[in-house]
Structures are given as C-alpha cells and as structure tokens.
Amino acid sequence: MNRRLLGKSLALALVAGTTMLGAACAGDKEPETPSGPVSITVNGMPPATDAVNRANFEADVKAFEAKYPNIKITAKEGFMDPQTFATKLAGGQLEDVFYVYLTDPAALIAKRQVQDISAQLADFPSIKDVKPDLMKVFTGSDGKIFGVPVANYSLGLVYNRTLFTKAGLDPTSPPKTWEEVREAAKKITALGNGTVGYGDYSKNNTGGWHFTAEMYSVGGDVAVKDGDTWKAAFNNDKGKQVLQQLKDMRWTDKTMGQRQLLEWADLLQMMASGKLGMYIGSADNFPVIVNQYKAKYEDFGLGGIPGGQGTLGGGDGYMFKAGLSPEKIKAGLTWLSFKGGALDPDRIAADNEKAAAKGQPVGLPQPNIWTGASLAKWEEATKKHANIPSENFGPFLATATTIPLKLEPPLAQQIYAVLDTAMQKVLTDENADIAKLLSDAEKQVNQILSTVK
Structure with a gap:
C-alpha cells in the first residue's frame, strides 16, 4: 500500500477543493499582487471525469483571475505521478507551482531543483502558525524555505x-x-x-x-x-x-x-x-469504516500512538520550480492562498459549513496543520460545525503537539x-x-x- 497516496486522498476526501496556503490572519493585510501581468502554471486540477470537482476548480480559477486581473493561471490535471515526476523535473516540464508528497522536498532541496520562496513568504504572515514539524520538511539546511504544506496525517x-x-x-x-x-x-x-x-x-x-x-x-x-x-x-x-x-x-x-x-x-x-x-x-480510516463498511462514528475513537516517542506521518504540499522569478513566486503564493479550504484560518468555518451540508465528515482531527491563533480558529470552527462526535478523537489531539512527527525512510x-x-x-x-x-x-x-x- 502506498501510504503517501492515502495522505493525498485524505486531504481530498475531507475537504473539497483543498486549500494550499493560509491567507493573512484576521487583521493582516492581503498580500500585494504583482504590478504587471504574470502568467503561471499550476497542477492539481481534477480530471474531466470528476465533473463536480473539475467544475469547482475551474470556477475558482475564474474567480481568482477576476479578483487578480494581473495574474493568469494555466492549470494542469493531476497531482504527482511518481512514475513520471523525475522525468518531467529533469526535462523542465513541471508546472511552476507543483504538488509534492512530504517525503519529496528534502531531495529536491538538496539538489537545488526547487526555488527559495523565503522572501515572498514575508507577505503571507499566517505561515508563522503552520506546525514547525511540517515547515521543517520544506526548509533547507541553510534555513531557506522552498515550499508550503497543505495537509498532513499521522498515526x-x-x-x-x-x-x-x-x-x-x-x-x-x-x-x-x-x-x-x-x-x-x-x-x-x-x-x-x-x-x-x-x-x-x-x-x-x-x-x-x-x-x-x-x-x-x-x-x-x-x-x-x-x-x-x-x-x-x-x-x-x-x-x-x-x-x-x-x-x-x-x-x-x-x-x-x-x-x-x-x-x-x-x-x-x-x-x-x-x-x-x-x-x-489514522483519521482517514474512519470515513471508510463508516461509509464503505456501514459502521457508526459513535463506536470509535482515536488516541495517540502508544509509546509516544514518535509517530509516522505524511501529507502533501506545493513547491516552486527552480529559476522562477520573484513575481511568479508571489503570484503562485497568491493563488495558493486564494484556493479555498482548510488551510486558510479565516475560511475554515465557511468551508466546514459547506462540507457538513454535503454530508462530508466535519470533526475529524486531521488534516490540521495549524498552531497558535490559527489553531484556535480551526478548533472553534470544528466544534461549531461538527457532524460527528469529535470528542471521540480528543485523546489523539491531546498528543498532537507532544509526539514528534517522523517521515518515511x-x-x-x-x-x-x-x-x-x-x-x-x-x-x-x-x-x-x-x-x-x-x-x-x-x-x-x-x-x-x-x-x-
């Protein structure tokens, strides 16, 4: 079983149209947009066979370009195919902003195949609330940042x-x-x-x-x-x-x-x-247990991993192609912050409300990448719109900040x-x-x- 793919499906299953980066927290100004026209390519667009999510994604692109007329988005289907990723990377065929599993950034950073985005992140202050363990995955030995996490899971x-x-x-x-x-x-x-x-x-x-x-x-x-x-x-x-x-x-x-x-x-x-x-x-097991095997959320709970000295985790994020200009990086971050869902702390409540209305589970402990004030917003929105007994996962959440996250070998x-x-x-x-x-x-x-x- 490819657990990394389950990490992606967790994010997609729990939040329709997954967000890519937290926008400014309450009271923070929105990031300034490029002064001149900028075009970027991104991936993550659902295939045409997934008609509903494809239409939602295309509507997001249209709304984004209306709000930011100086940025043009060219979206490509798919996330990351391990069979073709290396070839596309070597051939310069990857999108400007591309999806990665959390196991990939270290090698990409070491080989300098991705772009430092540290300077541009200064205009996106909510990044300070992302869990340090997750940000560390996208950080080089020199302290520079090369990408952002979007979803996580841990056992x-x-x-x-x-x-x-x-x-x-x-x-x-x-x-x-x-x-x-x-x-x-x-x-x-x-x-x-x-x-x-x-x-x-x-x-x-x-x-x-x-x-x-x-x-x-x-x-x-x-x-x-x-x-x-x-x-x-x-x-x-x-x-x-x-x-x-x-x-x-x-x-x-x-x-x-x-x-x-x-x-x-x-x-x-x-x-x-x-x-x-x-x-x-992990938390993504429960929708399968309930929906596919016809059980009830009320019967189950999730605790921290026994032993508590480390937990295997994973997830996904986005990185930026090497050689990308500051203007394109800024445009990419603006796109990622706009794309609605779980990673914008100021939009969590609205997204949870929509998910609950569609019968999607609200109240699971992951994906949740936040700490600090953004975590408080996540907790408040989860409590308000939960349609499953989220208290059953309290023992897991109680250990979430104390058990170190470790990635696959x-x-x-x-x-x-x-x-x-x-x-x-x-x-x-x-x-x-x-x-x-x-x-x-x-x-x-x-x-x-x-x-x-």
Whole structure:
C-alpha cells in the first residue's frame, strides 16, 4: 500500500477543493499582487471525469483571475505521478507551482531543483502558525524555505469504544504505552465470540509500514543517514522489542486472532464489524469504516500512538520550480492562498459549513496543520460545525503537539516489502527467530539504501 497516496486522498476526501496556503490572519493585510501581468502554471486540477470537482476548480480559477486581473493561471490535471515526476523535473516540464508528497522536498532541496520562496513568504504572515514539524520538511539546511504544506496525517491508536466499555476499559482514556495495549487486548479478547484484542498488518508492504511506525513509537528508526549515505537502523533492542511484543501477543496472550497476513482493508473491515478492539491507523480510516463498511462514528475513537516517542506521518504540499522569478513566486503564493479550504484560518468555518451540508465528515482531527491563533480558529470552527462526535478523537489531539512527527525512510516501499517478512514470520510462526529475522532484513535493507543518491 502506498501510504503517501492515502495522505493525498485524505486531504481530498475531507475537504473539497483543498486549500494550499493560509491567507493573512484576521487583521493582516492581503498580500500585494504583482504590478504587471504574470502568467503561471499550476497542477492539481481534477480530471474531466470528476465533473463536480473539475467544475469547482475551474470556477475558482475564474474567480481568482477576476479578483487578480494581473495574474493568469494555466492549470494542469493531476497531482504527482511518481512514475513520471523525475522525468518531467529533469526535462523542465513541471508546472511552476507543483504538488509534492512530504517525503519529496528534502531531495529536491538538496539538489537545488526547487526555488527559495523565503522572501515572498514575508507577505503571507499566517505561515508563522503552520506546525514547525511540517515547515521543517520544506526548509533547507541553510534555513531557506522552498515550499508550503497543505495537509498532513499521522498515526495513532484506532479503537472500538463499544468494546472498551464492554471489557471494562475507559473509552475516554485509550492505552498510552505498549504494555497498556497488551493488557487491554487481553480484556477485549476475553469477551469471546471471535473478538480480537489487537490487529496488525503483514502483507503487501503494510507490515513493513507498521513495523516502521512501531519503531518510531518506541524511539527507534528504520534508516538513518551516516554522512552522505543511509544505513538500516532497526537491528537492535528496539527492533527486538517491537517484534517480541507482537510475538507475545500473538502466541502467549492469543489476543491477535488466528487470521493473519492482513493488509490495509482487512483491519478496517474487522473494526467495522465490531470484532476488533485496536490497531494503529489514522483519521482517514474512519470515513471508510463508516461509509464503505456501514459502521457508526459513535463506536470509535482515536488516541495517540502508544509509546509516544514518535509517530509516522505524511501529507502533501506545493513547491516552486527552480529559476522562477520573484513575481511568479508571489503570484503562485497568491493563488495558493486564494484556493479555498482548510488551510486558510479565516475560511475554515465557511468551508466546514459547506462540507457538513454535503454530508462530508466535519470533526475529524486531521488534516490540521495549524498552531497558535490559527489553531484556535480551526478548533472553534470544528466544534461549531461538527457532524460527528469529535470528542471521540480528543485523546489523539491531546498528543498532537507532544509526539514528534517522523517521515518515511527513503525508498520506503522497497524497505517495507523486506520488513513484511519479519512481521509475517512472528505472526505466523510461533518459533520465529527474531534476531535472525532482523539480521536478514538489515542486510537486504542496506543493499536497498546503497542505491539512494
């Protein structure tokens, strides 16, 4: 599973016509527009087959050009296709303002393939309220800024509040440590009737993805940079801790169920059926659980990731093509600040009202990129227009500013494929040798990382 694509779909699913940059906060003047005509190309336009969102996007372009007659927008379909991105970048075919996943900026900045926008951002003061962890992704080692985030996700503990209550657990206080997860899983499994206390993935790269998340949660890493090269960093006590916990829950406690080799949709289906107590997931799981699998928001909650020393996250943003003039950068930022949705703190309330009227969920804890006064506006607008029990996600929000966000390792999908094997073995073989599994995986991952440039 390509988790980065889910990060994009999260932003698109929760907010129609996603905003691209926060406009000036209340009391701040609007940015000055270029004095002469400027034309820029942007991507992110929905395909013609998505008639409603395509029409909305085109209407936004028309309204923008009416408000800013000196700026001409040429919009291109699509966001980011990993299969063609590098070729388009090398050939100078990328749009002036282009979409990226949060895993991409570091390499683009290091290779100087994107433009410094620091000076122009001074005219967009709401940028100061964007979460520092997210801004850091778009910031070079010299402190210069090369892009802006638009949406984010991070992993926490998805849990069934109804099962918690039946098992005598407090649904307002989910486990905060892996030891507490283990004990809670025992109580939930004891309900019987095929109930599973805790579930985890091990197939189609999802096992490696979750192993990475669980390593981060206990303060570990999967890969670290050593000078100009990368090396595996999981064949250690923390890697053993992660796998031993799962092995103990699977074979000693018998709280993970007989069915294994699970992938993304499996745990969502199990949660929706009322037969699963807990798993690691993110806010974008809930609309799928409710809409596709016909469950109710009231039955579920989201807590911070157990361990709390780090959480795997991702999301998306926009960057600017290298060599772009200050006038084009200013025009691009003006466009991004105009494009309505969740990233303009002064428009959140109106957008939430529209989303609720269309039956879209309002009250989920992400995407939310804000801190400070802008966060207060987000919270107020969420509370006012929530159409789902947003208090169920309070435990997650309570940890949002204290648990560091960590991104995927380089060549993540290849690494996840290797780590799937370790996850599969401990969940299907009672006699799995954890030390050997980690050692074997380390050798393979180091071979993969040796190709990182």
